[in-house]
Amino acid sequence: SQQGEEDPQALSIQEGENATMNCSYKTSINNLQWYRQNSGRGLVHLILIRSNEREKHSGRLRVTLDTSKKSSSLLITASRAADTASYFCATVITGANNLFFGTGTRLTVIP
Amino acid sequence: GAVVSQHPSWVICKSGTSVKIECRSLDFQATTMFWYRQFPKQSLMLMATSNEGSKATYEQGVEKDKFLINHASLTLSTLTVTSAHPEDSSFYICSARDLSLAKQPQHFGDGTRLSIL
Numbered sequence: 001s002q003q004g005e006e007d008p009q010a011l012s013i014q015e016g017e018n019a020t021m022n023c024s025y026k027t028s029i030n031n032l033q034w035y036r037q038n039s040g041r042g043l044v045h046l047i048l049i050r051s052n053e054r055e056k057h058s059g060r061l062r063v064t065l066d067t068s069k070k071s072s073s074l075l076i077t078a079s080r081a082a083d084t085a086s087y088f089c090a091t092v093i094t095g096a097n098n099l100f101f102g103t104g105t106r107l108t109v110i111p
Numbered sequence: 112g113a114v115v116s117q118h119p120s121w122v123i124c125k126s127g128t129s130v131k132i133e134c135r136s137l138d139f140q141a142t143t144m145f146w147y148r149q150f151p152k153q154s155l156m157l158m159a160t161s162n163e164g165s166k167a168t169y170e171q172g173v174e175k176d177k178f179l180i181n182h183a184s185l186t187l188s189t190l191t192v193t194s195a196h197p198e199d200s201s202f203y204i205c206s207a208r209d210l211s212l213a214k215q216p217q218h219f220g221d222g223t224r225l226s227i228l
Contacts, residue, residue: 033216035219040202040222040224041221041222042115042117042204042219042220042221042222043155043204043206043219044219045216045217045218045219048216088154088155097143097160097208098145098157098160099145099157099206099217100157101147101154101155101156102154103153103154104153104154106152
């Protein structure tokens with residue numbers, strides 16, 4: 001399976017704290033993307049980082065990519081209760097067009 | 112921005128019924144659409160990739176006669192779960208992409224929750 005692994009599986013933090021989620025994958029990639037999913041809903045694209053990039057920012061989100069370790073991290077700073085959701089990393093492997101999703105991290109931000 | 116509409120959002124039906132799920136791209140031409148399946152508290156598993164005007168490519172272990180995919184136009188793909196049984200109950204999500212826009216991500220529908228009694 002080309003599915004990535006995420007850790008932790010679940011994360012519970014207080015509002016205002018930072019949340020860090022990690023993703024590891026297995027094969028050479030074209031890019032890595034992070035998505036958010038509210039319970040029972042579709043996915044919302046958060047950020048895309050290309051294989052030749054090491055770090056990317058978008059608002060309160062910071063994503064890093066280490067292709068030598070085949071890993072990525074998503075940092076959400078100053079978390080809010082509304083950030084409560086599941087977060088998935090997804091990779092586009094070299095030569096393919098479809099996404100392979102990680103196992104996901106369920107984030108709970110306590111008000 | 113681009114929007115993908117998926118319909119219906121929720122289906123409950125009896126075992127043996129065939130169920131059709133529609134996925135529409137509302138403001139872009141979706142040369143490729145993807146169908147995913149998600150069990151509770153699990154990740155999305157790709158079922159098949161459909162390209163407009165050609166046969167879908169199914170992932171290993173997905174029965175093509177069970178899950179019929181039609182991508183007849185650049186804005187519509189359908190997934191039909193034929194003779195559905197309780198084990199087919201799941202959350203089905205489609206996504207669409209315009210491959211001519213290489214830098215654009217996939218856009219996802221809101222999913223269809225299928226419950227087979």
